Amino acid sequence: MMSSGWMILGGVILLVSALLFLMICVFKRAPKKKKPAAPKPLNKPQAFYIREKALLSIDKVSFELSNSSIDTRENYQRLSMIMRTFVSEMTGRNVTALTLSELKKMGLGSLSGLIENCYAPEFALKTQADFKTDAEKAKWMVKTWS
Numbered sequence: 001m002m003s004s005g006w007m008i009l010g011g012v013i014l015l016v017s018a019l020l021f022l023m024i025c026v027f028k029r030a031p032k033k034k035k036p037a038a039p040k041p042l043n044k045p046q047a048f049y050i051r052e053k054a055l056l057s058i059d060k061v062s063f064e065l066s067n068s069s070i071d072t073r074e075n076y077q078r079l080s081m082i083m084r085t086f087v088s089e090m091t092g093r094n095v096t097a098l099t100l101s102e103l104k105k106m107g108l109g110s111l112s113g114l115i116e117n118c119y120a121p122e123f124a125l126k127t128q129a130d131f132k133t134d135a136e137k138a139k140w141m142v143k144t145w146s
Contacts, residue, residue, distance in 0.1 A: 042090065054086040054142045062135045075131055083138055090145060 042050070058079065065075045084096045095103060 047090065050086065050089045051142055051145070054082055055139055057082045058135050058139050058142070062132060065131055072131055076134070079131075079135060079138055083141070086142055086145075 061075050061078045061082070064070050065072065070078075081096065084098075087093075088095050095106070098106075
């Protein structure tokens with residue numbers, strides 16, 4: 001006859017192995033968090049093209065303001081989108097939909113300050129001269145971005 005101690009030990013081993021089997025099954029089925037892929041470095045011709053496209057867009061917006069075809073507020077909105085698109089293309093991270101506070105947390109240098117200036121609440125006080133200064137700052141940032 002078997003002693004009751006051996007039966008209890010067998011039951012405990014069976015229970016532990018069943019629990020381990022269930023844990024393994026659960027962890028295999030759980031979705032794994034994927035790290036965002038690191039942006040691929042741009043080659044020089046690609047970076048040059050992106051820079052030139054941004055510079056031409058900034059010049060076009062400045063020209064449209066001087067022709068008075070659009071107002072200063074719309075120019076600032078366009079400048080903000082140009083800069084966001086430029087940074088998105090250069091870094092491989094989409095920053096076009098981020099809020100200003102999220103941009104500041106990313107630590108992208110003077111980009112957040114430039115975009116913050118585009119959203120200044122005193123649009124009524126902004127003039128064409130102010131926009132031209134801000135457009136020159138944006139062009140300088142595009143030229144010096146590394």
